[in-house]
Amino acid sequence: MIHRFADCTLDTGRHELCRDGMPVHVEPQVFALLAMMAGSGGEVVSKDELIARVWKGLNVSDATISARINAARKAVGDDGTAQRVIRTVPKLGFQMVAPVTVEGAAGPAKTSAAPAIRYVASADGELIAHAHHGAGPPLVRVGHWLSHLELDWDCPVWQPLMARLGEHFTLYQYDQRGTGLSTRDTGNLSLDAFADDLAAVVEANGLTRVAIFAASQAVPVALRFAARHPERVSRMALYGGYSVGRVYREAAPGEVDEETILGLIRAGWGREGSAFLNAFLALFMPDATPGQVKSIVRIQQQSVSAESAVLLRQAVDRLVAEDDLAHVRVPVLLAHAREDAIHPFSQSQRMAAKLPDARLMMLDTRNHMPLPQEESWEKLMQAVISFCLGDG
Structure with a gap:
């Protein structure tokens, strides 16, 4: 599946992140974090959800989570001040605020009428x-x-x-x-x-x-x-x-x-x-x-x-x-x-x-x-x- 946002392309099938058409190397946990955020539909993702998905439920510190968020922001050309792509929602979690388009799950839109029954x-x-x-x-x-x-x-x-x-x-x-x-x-x-x-x-x-x-x-x-x-x-x-x-x-x-x-x-x-x-x-x-x-x-x-x-x-x-x-x-x-x-x-x-x-x-x-x-x-x-x- 391919997610496009800002000037980035995140291809989960190839496990590849590109920015301005150029590959960007990221660690597996950072890639998983970006994939989760891009697939969230703009919803706020809590720290507990991140831990369950990215760290498979392991006990990790807030500092570790912050480090991965910062690395993800850097990879997509964002930062903690601008927050144009990933926004921190105090006491709740994080939100992908850049519009995301998805390829690979294309087809009739969610608002399309169901086929005749x-x-x-x-x-x-x-x-x-x-x-x-x-x-x-x-x-x-x-x-x-x-x-x-x-x-x-x-x-x-x-x-x-x-x-x-x-x-x-x-x-x-x-x-x-x-x-x-x-x-x-x-x-x-x-x-x-x-x-x-x-x-x-x-x-x-x-x-x-x-x-x-x-x-x-x-x-x-x-x-x-x-x-x-x-x-x-x-x-x-x-x-x-x-x-x-x-x-x-x-x-x-x-x-x-x-x-x-x-x-x-x-x-x-x-x-x-x-x-x-x-x-x-x-x-x-x-x-x-x-x-x-x-x-x-x-x-x-x-x-x-x-x-x-x-x-x-x-x-x-x-x-x-x-x-x-x-x-x-x-x-x-x-x-x-x-x-x-x-x-x-x-x-x-x-x-x-x-x-x-x-x-x-x-x-x-x-x-x-x-x-x-x-x-x-x-x-x-x-x-x-x-x-x-x-x-x-």
Whole structure:
């Protein structure tokens, strides 16, 4: 992703900072700080957020932070007096005040209307909301938790991903049953039902063969679909997923158990500012900006109730697609965050060992939900696009 501000260009894909067209050498922590500020959308970034993102939560002094801020200012031609690029907000943190334009997450603007939404009945009669946009070969984004076809279009977490994929593909996506604009009140949350929903969307759009992008709990759904309909799938890019649900696998170091997550949902679902919600989001996207958090809270509030969220979480924690792995005959890209606290990296390792044609990609991040301001996001997008186009 390329950020342009003042007379600077910050390319997170190449890990390069240029000023007046000339490369500027900066230390990795200074580059990470600049990338975080440039991707903040003009919001104030607190010292705690800087420590969590740049220093990975290590205990650092105010003097260390000040030194890195000063180095960042010097690199972009700013200083502590002028503060034309980075402004110090007393007692709150720091703010990127120079206007920033972004390339690499281009596409429909956040204010663009969402694509037209249509409905299809799944095998058991439940209604599934689906939509598509973009141009190019078909790519289906499998439905998952915390999505809403309309609200996603204004979400700073999901919109850049949809826009980027829409530059290269006709992107088809749908709301998972029980969430968003699909049927909310459903008693069938089985893996076969989820796979039937995917099949219904593919069929409704007249797609004969598609590439698939699936994340988290959508991964076992994609595996089941590919095993059942091998002629309908060309390639699959799977991010942060699993083949054995949480309740049936031995907990990995640092992995959070089901009861903890269910307790956080019951206590804080959609309650902005609550300690329970903050703890929940810290597991899924610890490096999110305040704006990203606010948007995801809005989706929580309007996509599914706390009671239904608990039922969905219990269902997806029991999805098992282990027996499907041997029957998936298409090339598969498995990408996974190194420090994922929701589904451990070992799950992608396990799938890579059992899938007939798989390659594994580790991403240097701790965010289960991919965040566009991270360098790992750009690497993920490049890999998914190249792989699903058949170039990788």
